[in-house]
Amino acid sequence: MHWVVHHAAGRDLADDGDYMDLALRIAEDAGTQGEVPIGAVVVHEGEVVAFAANRRERDQDPTAHAEILALRQAGQRLGSWRLNDCTLYVTLEPCPMCMGAAINARLGRLAFACRDPKAGAAVSLYALGHDDRLNHRMIVSEGVRRDPASRLLSQFFAALRAGDGADRPDRAA
């Protein structure tokens, strides 16, 4: 599958909001499948080269956060693990694992929607994208589609609490 966010006449480029909207749609879809609804999109020169949702429960894979899956896919698609010219859009602030993956990928820019005060490693608990001791730093933009992203997560957890007492996914918690 291959997405391009087409730009309308009179508009030069798809903007951050368009890409985050795509990440939100991917997140919503994951939520309907019992995953914590988080989505990620990687954009290279205006083209979506990777997108993924959280799949931890489905795959029973502790590393299957949306960001990891999208970065891996982008490396395959572009034929290189170096993603300097890419932006990663993700609906929730990345955890230490995912920020570390972005550093390892030499990611150019991260844009996330809402903060994760319990595990966020871009601005909340750590600022891993701006540590001069590490061998890579990146641009970090926050707040793109913050409210719908936050609402999506709140609604998911509220529905879980109101539900059958099934084991509560604890990403973003």
Next chain:
Amino acid sequence: MHWVVHHAAGRDLADDGDYMDLALRIAEDAGTQGEVPIGAVVVHEGEVVAFAANRRERDQDPTAHAEILALRQAGQRLGSWRLNDCTLYVTLEPCPMCMGAAINARLGRLAFACRDPKAGAAVSLYALGHDDRLNHRMIVSEGVRRDPASRLLSQFFAALRAGDGADRPDRAA
């Protein structure tokens, strides 16, 4: 493939050194294939349930550190992303991505051989395994087979520098 480290008569259990020796053999093998020689093994109740080497260059995957691959494999093998009862053995101190993955996997114990002063996130730059703000903490043991692990990496980078000027892998750098 399936490894069990058998215990000799008169010896109750394979010990940390045995598992790290296995990780070192896996690392050495990766080095002969042009990867930074790092190996990881996951042990559950005395049995090796996963092992992997760094594959970043071979897969052009920014997330393909030995630890990520081994944790993912362990989740599949055990049918759960929760690895509370497992020990991860790795020949180099994990980076932020891999420490984050170990936290996300609720890893019980990490044992690493030598420190990585430039990117280590277990004790060197960060102590991610012991952050009370995160939702999991783990036992961290360092120094098992420190010298051979350190020598393996030094020799690999010395050979690279003496070599043909090919692009230098920069994991552990």
